[in-house]
Amino acid sequence: MNAEPHPHAQHFPHVPNAPHSHGHRHEGAEDVDWEALGPQLERQAELHLPFIERATAWLAEQLAGEDVSRVFDLGSGPGVVSGVLARTFPQARIVAVDGAAGLLDRVGTRAASEGLADRVVTHRADLPGGLDGLGAADLIWTSKVVHHLGDQQASLRTLAASLRPGGLLAVAEGGLGTRCLPRDFGLGRPGLEARLEAAEEDWFAGMRAALPGHTRVVEDWPALLAGAGLVHTGTRSFLTDLPAPLGAGAREYLHDRLGRLRELLGDTLDAEDLRTLDALLDPRAPEGLLRRPDAFLLTATTVHTARSAGATLPGPSRVVAAG
Template structure:
């Protein structure tokens, strides 16, 4: 799905890593999409979803260390909206005594998850379930000790009902970890030396509008105040903590980080063309031109700064 928002990072660079017709993931992750949520081709986005999740691995590992304090030694971890399984495999590595179920709506992405588990020697502990959330969680077969939903919930029309369904799939004492919100990613200084300053802030505004439209167009969409601890409590769970995790890759960035920035901005350029002013489109074109000295392919001031927020709650009965 999409892992992000105005804190969601919007449509074009969700740090998600995935579900729904396959959902972030950008976990953005998701990296970006076009205007129509139903038209997203997650298999085509797979390389960007994988590269983004791999780049964000240090942040995910930090979150998992925190979850290990809240939910020590889980027997079954469910990654609800797993996408290509990068984070699912990180969970298997972080919790060597656990089985991991990767659940996603995209069969091609789950094929990648299985291949990754094979390469890493984790195939005996990772299973995949293809289907739409939350119903596909029934196919897991067992209640979860830790259910991780990273930017997948916001792809479901009735988020309150979906959280209740997630809660029902928890074992007594099980923890639900919900990654929603945070802050939009930053890649460039406010003034990049050409065009109007604050280009990324304007891109964020366009994406925030896109995100609102995406939510409104979902089947059964219900508007909710995004008070995640309150919503977790309304699902019958006891909120246990909220923490924000930072990915801070200062300039000069590595080759993979630079490639991620270029790919993300290219998706944003594709998805926002009709809504950006001509001068901003021209600036994006320069940033994306590998032959231009001021492009993100060449400039020395490119960085990656992104915050993800995780909310946790436990099933007490």
């Protein structure tokens, strides 16, 4: 989605366009059909709501006493976080920015259903550009997006230029991969999830290498934020911890995720692991992910924050706190 697994390991929607997809890619993006992933992205974000609410509360602590009237959610996807940001910062107008028009439609629908249509607006852009004309943000949130941009350092510099002096940039990147089964769950060779994660690392490296303008950097996010001219103010990791037995929504999400892993990494797995995956994906089998009693959802997401220069800043704190 970082021992240190890559940021992608926890949010697995890195899937090439399906053979029959209509390819709603935006210019410059890698070969991912983000619009087709809308329902999966929305369900994933909803399952992570407890983490998102704790993370945005932490941002509110950092901005306490300051005017927060303009907030950008960059690479918003279906806008689950945009809604949380609107509730956390009740004086703010939230601009959800994404390259996928269909996902921005979802943002609008969601905001209306949450009674937030007057404060959550959408803007289509091919990041890191396309923010001109939006004004300077008091807070920018961007989750699992920068690693889809070819030059991460240059992109952060561009995003930082959209902050007001003293404004806060929060980048959710890194953390721990998603786990959902015991190491030995009674089928096939133990350690399947560790092998999937290793295969995904290779896939991820290839995905990044194929991005337009790909530039390799050390993915030290506080250092990258400093390289963007910002002052690092904190790093925290937040758990998503849904123990067994899982409800239907979490099971369906994990089943869908495993199906995508099968599709994406199948060629790299041995015959035994493929048989195990197929057994887990069988919707009727008692040992399948939709039915087995031991499935859980455990992952951690790391959020790094940094301020634009130009205001009195608190000293940096590098706190790693679970929960």
